[in-house]
Amino acid sequence: MKIIVNGKEKTVADRISLDQLIASVCENPEYVIAEVNEDIVKSHLWGKTPLKDKDTIELVTFVGGG
Amino acid sequence: MDTHMPTDKDTFFIAGKPFQSRFLLGTGKFKNKQEMQATIRNSGAQIVTVALRRIDMETHQENILEYIPEDITLLTNTSGARNAKEAIRIAHLARESGYGDWIKIEVINDSKYLLPDNAETLEATRVLAQEGFIVLPYISADLYVARALVDAGAATVMPLGSLIGSNQGLKTKAFLKILIEEIDIPVIVDAGIGLPSQAAAAMEMGADAVLVNTAVATAQHPEIVAQAFAWATQAGRLAYLSRLRHPQDAAEASSPLTGFLYEQPASSANDQKGSVTTDNDQ
Numbered sequence: 001m002k003i004i005v006n007g008k009e010k011t012v013a014d015r016i017s018l019d020q021l022i023a024s025v026c027e028n029p030e031y032v033i034a035e036v037n038e039d040i041v042k043s044h045l046w047g048k049t050p051l052k053d054k055d056t057i058e059l060v061t062f063v064g065g066g
Numbered sequence: 067m068d069t070h071m072p073t074d075k076d077t078f079f080i081a082g083k084p085f086q087s088r089f090l091l092g093t094g095k096f097k098n099k100q101e102m103q104a105t106i107r108n109s110g111a112q113i114v115t116v117a118l119r120r121i122d123m124e125t126h127q128e129n130i131l132e133y134i135p136e137d138i139t140l141l142t143n144t145s146g147a148r149n150a151k152e153a154i155r156i157a158h159l160a161r162e163s164g165y166g167d168w169i170k171i172e173v174i175n176d177s178k179y180l181l182p183d184n185a186e187t188l189e190a191t192r193v194l195a196q197e198g199f200i201v202l203p204y205i206s207a208d209l210y211v212a213r214a215l216v217d218a219g220a221a222t223v224m225p226l227g228s229l230i231g232s233n234q235g236l237k238t239k240a241f242l243k244i245l246i247e248e249i250d251i252p253v254i255v256d257a258g259i260g261l262p263s264q265a266a267a268a269m270e271m272g273a274d275a276v277l278v279n280t281a282v283a284t285a286q287h288p289e290i291v292a293q294a295f296a297w298a299t300q301a302g303r304l305a306y307l308s309r310l311r312h313p314q315d316a317a318e319a320s321s322p323l324t325g326f327l328y329e330q331p332a333s334s335a336n337d338q339k340g341s342v343t344t345d346n347d348q
Contacts, residue, residue: 006120014237026121031129033118033159040162058120060159060341062131065143066092066100066230066257 001053008032018044023058031061069079073221076303078275080113080252081200081221085140087112088269089299090141090254091292092279093130101132102286113139115170115277117146118156131165141202148157150189157194169194170224181228184211188218195219195229204256207241212249222251224277227268228258235264239271246272246314262291262298 001014005025012021018041022029034041035058041049051057078085092109098100106114114134134140137312142160147153149270150173157169171194173186187203188211195201200221205211207225215223228234235258246253252274259265263278278295285291 006123022122025123027126028129030132031161031185032121032218034160040158042162059123060118060165061129062116062142062165063119063277064096064099064130065145066094066115066277 001051003051003054004056006057007058016051017047018049018051018057021051021057022046026059033060034058035060076307078180078252080202084113085139086110087296087299088303089265089296090114090256090273090275090277091282092277093134093283094279095283096288099128099130099133102283105282105288105292106134107140108189108289108296109282110118110296111138111292113141113168115141115143115279117143118159119146124256139168140165141149141168141170142166143172143204144190145174147171147173147190148175149173149183150186150193153186154191154193155189157199157339161199167198168200169202171201182206182226187211188214191215191220192218202254207238207245209241209244209248212245215251216251220251222254224254224256226257227255229262230257232258233260233281234258236267239267240271242268243271262294265295266298266302266305269299270305272306275299 002009002011005021018034018036022032026032034046036049037056045065078088080118087110088184089109089111091106091109092115098106115336116130119257128320142316144153144156147156153171153173159165161171171187171190173183174180174188175183182204184205187205191201191203195218201219203215203220204224204226214222223245225242227242228237237258242255254275255278256266257272259268259278260281265278268276274327276299282288282292282295282298
């Protein structure tokens with residue numbers, strides 16, 4: 001299925017969960033904050049959050065800034 | 067206004083939390099994370115700002131938080147927000163991380179000047195303060211907005227000294243003084259400070275703290291200038307607390323005015339009564 005991750009279209013397996021997606025794009029999920037369709041998903045629920053076709057996911061983290 | 071004698075414990079409180087350092091450091095623009103880490107250490111900063119951005123899915127780097135000591139208070143800015151709604155969303159994301167709920171509201175909708183939108187900042191402050199965030203809003207030094215921010219529950223106000231990243235110094239000095247005089251919550255001068263002497267000047271005026279990023283991060287030797295800024299901030303604070311005398315128009319001798327070896331000249335032309343021509347002269 002096709003989902004949008006950080007503004008870019010991505011093809012993924014049909015039954016992927018949010019934690020699996022995050023693990024596939026990120027080495028250290030500890031500092032990641034995740035939104036699915038503009039709702040924040042708490043990290044302990046990532047494994048219980050299946051993704052659907054056309055879902056929009058934002059994965060953000062801390063960077064240097066003023 | 068503070069009137070007690072300066073002591074070792076010139077503690078600085080934000081939202082009831084005590085700090086010894088009045089120098090806040092931004093973590094943007096450093097060449098690398100190791101340099102940033104050394105700079106934080108040398109600056110003595112106890113509060114540093116960070117931003118939130120989409121993760122880089124191409125390159126896997128260490129996270130910046132690995133390079134910031136755990137006892138530092140993390141102040142997440144809402145940079146990237148163009149309006150109150152976006153700032154609130156970023157704040158929620160920051161809180162979700164579990165790394166604290168101290169938020170620097172930064173709402174900017176112009177890429178040339180990066181001036182903050184005071185109205186949107188006020189709106190975001192109202193909402194986020196209500197939700198229990200510790201809100202430090204970045205603003206232009208406007209007295210009405212600052213008063214409204216106090217009422218809205220801001221923990222401090224952070225008026226700009228000059229444009230972000232410009233190193234122009236305290237261009238807004240006259241207006242910073244107004245806020246320092248009239249606003250009871252801490253006033254932290256943020257943006258545009260380009261020299262340690264400018265940080266000192268802000269503190270001499272009575273600012274509660276300063277926040278510097280560009281001037282430190284873009285110096286050839288950030289770890290060295292970090293110390294200069296730390297000392298300058300302390301120096302300015304001590305100068306303020308010691309209540310130095312205001313500038314005088316005329317000179318006032320530093321050495322005694324009696325027991326001279328030589329006769330001294332009169333102090334000005336007005337004292338020499340015999341030498342000035344008047345209408346009564348023959």
